[in-house]
Amino acid sequence: MYGLLLLATVVIQVEDPLLPQSWREQILDLAREEVIVNAPKDFTPLQKLGEEIFFAEEFSGDGSTSCATCHDPGQAFQDGLSHPRGVQKIHRDTPGLWGVDQQRWFGWDGRWDSLWSQALEPIETPEELDSDRLILLRWIDQNPDRRKLFEESFGDFPRLDDLPERARENSEWTAGYQQLPEERRQRLNRAFSDLGRAVAAYEKTLQAPKTDFDRYLQALADENPQEARKYPAEARYGLAIFLDQGRCVFCHNGPAFSDGEFHDTGLISSGSSSRDSGRYGGILDLKRSPFNLLGEYSEERTGAAADRTRRLRRDSKMWGAFRTPGLRGLSRTAPYFHDGSRADLSSVIRFYSRRENARPVHQGAGHHGERLVEPLNLTPDEEAMLVEFLKTL
Ligand code: HEC
Numbered sequence: 574m575y576g577l578l579l580l581a582t583v584v585i586q587v588e589d590p591l592l593p594q595s596w597r598e599q600i601l602d603l604a605r606e607e608v609i610v611n612a613p614k615d616f617t618p619l620q621k622l623g624e625e626i627f628f629a630e631e632f633s634g635d636g637s638t639s640c641a642t643c644h645d646p647g648q649a650f651q652d653g654l655s656h657p658r659g660v661q662k663i664h665r666d667t668p669g670l671w672g673v674d675q676q677r678w679f680g681w682d683g684r685w686d687s688l689w690s691q692a693l694e695p696i697e698t699p700e701e702l703d704s705d706r707l708i709l710l711r712w713i714d715q716n717p718d719r720r721k722l723f724e725e726s727f728g729d730f731p732r733l734d735d736l737p738e739r740a741r742e743n744s745e746w747t748a749g750y751q752q753l754p755e756e757r758r759q760r761l762n763r764a765f766s767d768l769g770r771a772v773a774a775y776e777k778t779l780q781a782p783k784t785d786f787d788r789y790l791q792a793l794a795d796e797n798p799q800e801a802r803k804y805p806a807e808a809r810y811g812l813a814i815f816l817d818q819g820r821c822v823f824c825h826n827g828p829a830f831s832d833g834e835f836h837d838t839g840l841i842s843s844g845s846s847s848r849d850s851g852r853y854g855g856i857l858d859l860k861r862s863p864f865n866l867l868g869e870y871s872e873e874r875t876g877a878a879a880d881r882t883r884r885l886r887r888d889s890k891m892w893g894a895f896r897t898p899g900l901r902g903l904s905r906t907a908p909y910f911h912d913g914s915r916a917d918l919s920s921v922i923r924f925y926s927r928r929e930n931a932r933p934v935h936q937g938a939g940h941h942g943e944r945l946v947e948p949l950n951l952t953p954d955e956e957a958m959l960v961e962f963l964k965t966l
């Protein structure tokens with residue numbers, strides 16, 4: 574009954590395409606700044622080098638896999654698969670990369686604290702590119718144009734004579750690499766991390782194109798009812814539910830629709846995903862990585878981002894918590910959730926509304942207390958309006 578009354582007031586408020594003043598401010602917090610990124614033809618040497626690495630297949634283990642195999646530019650930089658295939662299969666859904674630079678932790682479990690360090694892991698894991706830092710460095714060295722892009726960005730290229738074929742194979746260090754003098758390894762690792770910085774510089778240019786929702790926000794900012802009316806009424810109702818009854822905005826907020834934090838939403842995963850510890854394991858991996866922001870290859874060992882990493886503590890309540898994904902470009906990034914278990918947006922909404930295939934969430938986990946994820950019991954019409962709204966992002 575309470576829900577019905579609430580909805581009745583919401584309906585009256587939502588009649589106005591500009592929505593009530595009190596909501597407008599909250600909605601304008603979701604606005605993106607006009608991002609001006611270089612067009613590919615104006616890329617800096619650093620961005621060009623990053624772009625080449627991102628799309629190159631030659632240095633991968635099977636010679637036919639690249640970052641773009643899973644992060645397909647035609648699909649908002651993801652692959653539409655619940656268990657993506659690199660050189661082998663992996664059990665997490667591929668996130669799209671539009672606006673990825675706005676995150677503060679990367680990966681579903683946040684096991685990377687910078688975009689540049691993220692880029693290094695898939696190069697060497699057997700499931701993804703099954704390649705290696707030495708193979709990649711040789712691939713740069715062999716081509717004068719690529720080598721020049723490196724030198725223009727970072728200065729001297731490291732010596733590559735007298736090196737073993739690989740540094741890592743099947744997730745293990747090779748004996749040949751371990752025998753190299755420490756200084757030599759550091760020099761190679763520094764160049765490897767620089768290549769990560771090149772990829773990150775390219776990834777910063779990946780931004781979702783303007784959407785109906787962006788145009789609606791502009792109309793609200795200009796208080797222009799005529800423009801605002803072009804935004805479908807169902808989506809406007811959906812937006813109201815997103816802010817109000819659905820409590821979605823508690824976690825999905827800001828221009829990327831993500832608080833950048835980790836929550837247990839009570840999702841029940843099956844198969845290999847059911848043992849996924851999420852943030853709990855992610856913190857351990859991050860602390861161990863020589864390429865985290867506190868490590869010797871970081872250029873920002875002090876500062877707010879490094880402090881966040883320094884302050885991290887592992888806590889059993891983080892078991893099964895995953896990073897709130899951004900929701901931009903959502904209509905193109907099915908399937909959904911970290912295990913790719915929901916094929917479409919309607920099933921995502923049923924998960925929240927009816928707690929379909931969900932377990933109760935222990936109270937107090939995460940930052941807001943996951944009481945926020947109680948059944949919403951929306952009507953089928955309300956569920957459909959929420960979907961219409963999400964599609965406009
Ligand atoms: C086999 C498919 C596959 C390949 C190949 C691959 N990725 Fe990914 N990528 C994924 C998956 C799956 C995740 C989620 C990983 C996780 O959370 O554990 C991911 C996560 C990411 C993220 C973090 C996104 C976020 O929202 O936090 C970035 C950035 C990224 N990949 C870039 C790359 C780059 C750069 C390469 C090439 C060097 C690459 N990926 C190769 C599947 C792939």
Ligand code: HEC
Pocket residue numbers: 815819820821822823824825835836837838840895896897898899900903906908909910911912921922925941943945946949959963
């Ligand atoms: C307590 C924080 C929280 C609340 C409240 C919340 N979400 Fe989420 N949302 C998350 C997290 C965390 C995930 C990732 C869960 C996972 O994959 O295990 C997620 C995933 C999603 C996804 C899948 C995105 C993708 O790329 O896979 C969608 C869509 C979504 N939420 C929409 C909503 C809507 C709509 C609401 C309100 C009805 C809502 N969320 C409420 C935290 C929240």
